[in-house]
Amino acid sequence: MTLTFILGGARSGKSRHAEELVQRHPPLWSYIATAQAYDDEMVERIALHRFRRSAGWQTIDAPDDPATAVARLPKGRPVLLDCLTLWLSNRMLADADLEAESETLQAALLAHSGPVFVVSNEVGLGIVPDNALARRFRDAQGRLNQAIAAQADAVIFMVAGIPMKVKP
Numbered sequence: 001m002t003l004t005f006i007l008g009g010a011r012s013g014k015s016r017h018a019e020e021l022v023q024r025h026p027p028l029w030s031y032i033a034t035a036q037a038y039d040d041e042m043v044e045r046i047a048l049h050r051f052r053r054s055a056g057w058q059t060i061d062a063p064d065d066p067a068t069a070v071a072r073l074p075k076g077r078p079v080l081l082d083c084l085t086l087w088l089s090n091r092m093l094a095d096a097d098l099e100a101e102s103e104t105l106q107a108a109l110l111a112h113s114g115p116v117f118v119v120s121n122e123v124g125l126g127i128v129p130d131n132a133l134a135r136r137f138r139d140a141q142g143r144l145n146q147a148i149a150a151q152a153d154a155v156i157f158m159v160a161g162i163p164m165k166v167k168p
Contacts, residue, residue: 001116021116031058036063088141
């Protein structure tokens with residue numbers, strides 16, 4: 001198992017780059033999606049992501065429990081989890097135990113026998129949010145990103161569509 005963590009800002013090219021990395025492995029590739037279509041704009045974003053992926057992809061919608069989705073994958077299957085940010089938001093709004101669920105997800109990612117690619121937003125580069133919920137989210141996302149990065153074999157930071165190797 002290798003774990004590659006791809007993070008960056010909104011519209012930095014994270015998902016596209018992660019898909020390219022996954023496709024360097026033989027198909028079938030699994031795409032674990034955490035987005036939920038609550039409005040027309042998200043419907044369009046999800047459709048664009050699906051359109052971009054070739055027939056070699058199996059999409060698994062797991063907005064609340066990507067750990068179980070990863071655990072159910074066949075041994076050796078390349079997997080892309082896109083994205084941690086939406087998953088954390090989903091779980092935070094459900095008033096879940098973020099620490100416990102984050103640990104469960106990390107364990108599932110590390111236990112998978114195939115290559116694992118995880119996408120997340122870097123949310124700590126902007127101003128301090130003006131409300132408690134946004135600050136709580138930013139802090140939780142920062143802690144989760146640090147935990148995943150610490151376990152990752154490779155960390156890539158995306159800037160304007162350009163991948164920058166952070167680790168190793």
